[in-house]
Amino acid sequence: MSEDRIVPSKDFTNAPLCLSGRHVTKVFGFGDKKTIAVNDVSFDFHEGEFVSIVGESGSGKTTLSKILLGLLNHTEGEILFQGQPRDISTGKKRNAYWKGIQAIFQDPFSSYNSFHKIDSVLLDCINMRGGKNLPMEKKVEMMTEACSFVNLKFAELTNKYPFELSGGQMQRLMIARIFLLKPKILLADEPTSMVDACSRATILDMLLQLRDEIGMTIIFITHDIGLAYYISDTVYIMEHGKFVEYGKADEVILNPKAAYTKRLISDVPKIHEEWDLSTVELATE
Amino acid sequence: MGKVILEVKNLKTKYVTRFGENVYAVDGVSFKIEEGKSLGIAGESGCGKSTLALSLMGYYFPPLHYMSGDIIIDGKNISGMNPDEVRKTILGTEIAYIPQAAMNALNPTQKIIRFIEDVVHAHDPKADKKVIREIAEKRFAELGLPAKVLDQHAVELSGGMKQRTVIAVSTILNPKVLIADEPSSALDVTSQKMVIKMMRELMDKGYIKAMVFITHELPLLYNVTDDIMVMYAGQIVERGTAKEMVFDPTHPYSHGLMGSILVPEEGTRGHKLTAIPGTPPNLKHPPDGCRFADRCKYAAPECRYYTIPEKEFGDNRMYRCLKSLDELKEVYDHE
Numbered sequence: 001m002s003e004d005r006i007v008p009s010k011d012f013t014n015a016p017l018c019l020s021g022r023h024v025t026k027v028f029g030f031g032d033k034k035t036i037a038v039n040d041v042s043f044d045f046h047e048g049e050f051v052s053i054v055g056e057s058g059s060g061k062t063t064l065s066k067i068l069l070g071l072l073n074h075t076e077g078e079i080l081f082q083g084q085p086r087d088i089s090t091g092k093k094r095n096a097y098w099k100g101i102q103a104i105f106q107d108p109f110s111s112y113n114s115f116h117k118i119d120s121v122l123l124d125c126i127n128m129r130g131g132k133n134l135p136m137e138k139k140v141e142m143m144t145e146a147c148s149f150v151n152l153k154f155a156e157l158t159n160k161y162p163f164e165l166s167g168g169q170m171q172r173l174m175i176a177r178i179f180l181l182k183p184k185i186l187l188a189d190e191p192t193s194m195v196d197a198c199s200r201a202t203i204l205d206m207l208l209q210l211r212d213e214i215g216m217t218i219i220f221i222t223h224d225i226g227l228a229y230y231i232s233d234t235v236y237i238m239e240h241g242k243f244v245e246y247g248k249a250d251e252v253i254l255n256p257k258a259a260y261t262k263r264l265i266s267d268v269p270k271i272h273e274e275w276d277l278s279t280v281e282l283a284t285e
Numbered sequence: 286m287g288k289v290i291l292e293v294k295n296l297k298t299k300y301v302t303r304f305g306e307n308v309y310a311v312d313g314v315s316f317k318i319e320e321g322k323s324l325g326i327a328g329e330s331g332c333g334k335s336t337l338a339l340s341l342m343g344y345y346f347p348p349l350h351y352m353s354g355d356i357i358i359d360g361k362n363i364s365g366m367n368p369d370e371v372r373k374t375i376l377g378t379e380i381a382y383i384p385q386a387a388m389n390a391l392n393p394t395q396k397i398i399r400f401i402e403d404v405v406h407a408h409d410p411k412a413d414k415k416v417i418r419e420i421a422e423k424r425f426a427e428l429g430l431p432a433k434v435l436d437q438h439a440v441e442l443s444g445g446m447k448q449r450t451v452i453a454v455s456t457i458l459n460p461k462v463l464i465a466d467e468p469s470s471a472l473d474v475t476s477q478k479m480v481i482k483m484m485r486e487l488m489d490k491g492y493i494k495a496m497v498f499i500t501h502e503l504p505l506l507y508n509v510t511d512d513i514m515v516m517y518a519g520q521i522v523e524r525g526t527a528k529e530m531v532f533d534p535t536h537p538y539s540h541g542l543m544g545s546i547l548v549p550e551e552g553t554r555g556h557k558l559t560a561i562p563g564t565p566p567n568l569k570h571p572p573d574g575c576r577f578a579d580r581c582k583y584a585a586p587e588c589r590y591y592t593i594p595e596k597e598f599g600d601n602r603m604y605r606c607l608k609s610l611d612e613l614k615e616v617y618d619h620e
Contacts, residue, residue: 056473057444151562166564167330196330196501201545201560223473226504226547230554253549267474268504270548271531275508277482280475282429282449 010233011248015046017083018217019068019101019185024077026063026241037063038074039241045185045219050211052220052228052249054264055238061221064238065189068219069103070094082184099129102183106190108170112162118173119158122146125180146176150206168199175206185217186210192227204231225264229253237261287319288359290495291341291462296354296364298340301347308568310336312519313354318462318512321488323496325510325527327503327542331565333519334499335385338466341497342382344371359461359494377404381460381493385467388447391439398435400454408458421457427490428453428483445476449483456492463493467500481509503546507531515539518565518576521595525602535604535613537581575607583608583616 026038037060045051055061066072068079070088079086081100088094105111112121122143126132131139140154147154150172162170171191178186188207192200208231210216222228228235229249236246237258245258256262269275294315300308310333318324328334336349343363345351356364358379363371376382384390391400401421405412422432430446430453439447448468456463465484469477487493498510506513506527513530515523515538523536534540544559563580566572572579574589581588585607593605606613 056475168564197503197545198329198501198542198561200547201558202562204558205560224547225474226549226553229549230547230558250554254551264474265549267478268549269502269508270550271504271507271546272548272550272552277478277485280478280482282479282483282486 010049012046012049012233015048017080018045018047018049019082019219020044020080021068022078022080024064024067024074024079026060026067026072027075037241038067040077041238041241041243043236043243043246045217047184047217048211048215049234050208050218050220050232051234051236052222052232053236053238054222054225054228056223056264059238060241061223061238062189063241065103065187065219065221069101069187070097098183099181100183101185101187102178102181103187103189104171104174104178104191106193108167108174108194109163111174112170114161114163116162117158118160118162118165119143121162121173122176122180125177129181142180146179147173149179149209150176151202152176168195168202171195171199171203172206175203175210178210179214182214183216185219187219187221189221190223191220192222193224200227207231225253225268237264287321289317289357290320290359291318291497292355292357293317293341294355294357296337296340296356297352298336298345299350299352300336301350302569306569309571310349310519310568311340312568312571314516314519314521315354316514316521316524318495318497320494322512323488323498323510325506325513326497326499326516327501327506327513327539328516329501329542329561329565332516333568334501334516335466336519337516338382338464338497338499341462341464342371342380343375344368373407376407377455377458377460378408379460380462380464381455381458382464383452383455383466383468386471387451387468388439388444388471391447391451393438393440396436396438397450397454401435401457404454404457424457424492425453428486443476445472445479448472448476448480452480452483452487456487459492461494462497463487463495464497465499468498469505470500470502477505481505484509503531503543504548515542518571519568520576520605521603522577522606523602523604525599529599529602535602535610536577536606537583537613538577540617575605583613 021043023040023042024038025040028035028037053061067074088097126139126142144154152172192203207218211218220232232249235249235252236243239260244260245252256265266279296311296314298311300310314337326334339349341356343356343366346368351365355362363375402417405417421435425432430449434450469480500506510527513527514521517538523539531543534543541559541561561580566576574591575593578584578588588607593607595603595605597603
């Protein structure tokens with residue numbers, strides 16, 4: 001992590017826009033069985049901003065992230081990529097869009113093709129980004145650099161298959177992929193929920209480094225409000241498909257306005273305040 | 286000093302792999318829990334936390350093997366007992382275990398009441414179903430679970446509800462010790478709080494006398510348990526009360542762990558997260574000397590040669606490091 005990390009959240013209101021949404025809605029099903037997963041949300045993500053989207057399970061975080069990635073079509077509304085309406089109607093356009101946005105998912109074990117060696121995972125990234133005709137030595141050099149960025153040794157990884165790595169190592173290798181691809185936006189969907197507290201710190205450090213060194217916009221989706229507070233500049237709190245509160249991390253977490261945010265914060269165990277167990281009722285019907 | 290409910294003396298267990306190699310996952314663990322107290326076990330993945338939990342049950346089946354040491358529950362030594370005997374006389378009545386994915390263990394074709402009947406019948410095959418239902422209804426009401434759950438199937442319940450049901454079912458015979466291995470890590474914050482509240486209730490009402498709680502979420506451990514032990518590579522590296530461990534850790538490993546705490550409180554953004562580089566050692570060939578030496582910032586050459594003793598200090602605290610308390614304090618202050 002860079003030492004000069006500014007502790008109060010930075011102000012990004014004047015930074016150029018990277019990804020924004022206007023009245024984005026996603027409805028699953030129809031008629032009586034209709035579920036509104038994302039309900040009329042608008043947002044502006046700026047260049048170099050670290051955004052967290054926080055919500056409990058079922059709040060629509062993952063649906064929104066799939067819409068942002070272009071894996072799901074939204075029912076209504078508009079998504080703007082770098083100020084222009086996003087067009088992913090054809091495969092070619094979609095590929096072009098994916099040069100700008102990449103993702104890390106929750107489960108590193110299912111993010112890899114288990115039949116491909118790790119070298120080929122990283123080689124693919126180089127080939128995809130116009131490095132196809134580079135000499136092999138150059139490619140190895142690039143892969144070694146990417147691996148050392150995430151504290152892995154490339155020499156130890158060659159000729160290994162993904163299942164030979166631990167969860168934390170696989171997740172770090174995902175970040176090495178991102179380092180090679182250098183997209184404008186990185187969408188991280190709960191990348192730390194399957195690793196322990198110790199590897200979590202390492203992964204968060206790397207994400208911050210990506211933001212500080214490459215100027216990537218990072219959209220971090222999580223249910224852990226403490227983590228969101230530590231890492232992000234801007235926090236969006238999501239409940240039942242709507243943003244109930246958003247703003248700078250300091251303001252939202254230390255001075256929450258919405259009842260839902262207050263409840264989320266009070267439900268997390270803390271170390272300087274007593275954890276008040278009386279706020280939950282063991283349901284009696 | 287209260288009555289000691291669970292006492293573990295120098296427990297050693299191992300896994301034997303397909304190729305006949307031994308993995309020494311729990312290597313000389315000793316501790317005591319008094320009546321009404323709870324003990325938290327923290328550590329990274331791969332440190333042997335879950336293996337310790339399995340070993341405490343005394344219910345060994347391959348690849349896990351018992352090597353040596355004693356597990357004494359309320360004066361009764363259960364180590365080295367035959368697994369069948371353990372299942373009939375110990376599990377459920379003396380000790381109950383909630384595994385990591387407990388809520389996935391419920392058979393989807395059975396009603397919840399059947400699991401309770403199973404538990405009771407394992408110990409008393411002639412127990413009357415009506416009596417069992419009465420006991421179950423009473424217990425569920427006390428723990429705030431709706432009585433209709435008894436006649437529902439597991440698929441009808443939410444994740445948090447399933448987890449609470451599993452805890453209620455496994456403690457129906459009032460075991461003395463409850464071992465909970467990450468009981469809330471798959472739940473969201475509100476359900477987690479409910480699970481914790483319920484476990485607290487079980488303790489307060491005296492249905493369980495002592496609890497071992499395993500998790501890597503330190504803020505949770507701090508709020509739930511009285512004492513915390515930090516485990517590394519099959520050994521206990523530090524022990525103390527929750528407050529001492531969080532605010533004044535001694536061992537370099539616990540110091541690193543406590544630095545990775547993230548809470549939504551003022552000051553979290555200011556402090557720098559400490560990440561411990563590297564991975565735990567391979568326990569097939571545990572290193573000589575200090576097992577943490579390879580990852581320790583303060584390791585000296587002699588750390589790798591001496592067997593590190595457990596050093597007791599203060600009020601029932603213990604740490605396992607070659608350096609003295611003053612030396613450690615100095616290096617931390619220096620940072």
